[in-house]
Amino acid sequence: MGKTCHRRNCDRPAQFVVLERYQEETGQGAVEAEAALCRDHTAEEHPTNLDGVYEGYVFRVEPLSEDE
Numbered sequence: 664m665g666k667t668c669h670r671r672n673c674d675r676p677a678q679f680v681v682l683e684r685y686q687e688e689t690g691q692g693a694v695e696a697e698a699a700l701c702r703d704h705t706a707e708e709h710p711t712n713l714d715g716v717y718e719g720y721v722f723r724v725e726p727l728s729e730d731e
Contacts, residue, residue: 665729670704675702678701681698683697683710684720688715708724
C-alpha cells in the first residue's frame with residue numbers, strides 16, 4: 664500500500680510530493696520541507712517562504728510513482 668496524505672485527518676492516498684527549500688530566517692542555512700499529499704491538498708499548496716528565497720530556492724510538485 665502507498666503513502667497516505669500528510670494532512671491531518673486526511674486518509675486519502677498521496678499522489679504528489681511537494682518540496683520547498685528556502686533559507687532559514689536566522690540565516691543558519693537551507694531548510695527543506697517535504698510532504699506527500701493527495702490531489703486536493705496538493706492543489707492548495709503554493710510557495711510560503713518567499714522571504715527566504717535564495718539562489719538554491721526550490722518549490723516543486725512531483726507525482727509519486729506507483730510503487731511509492
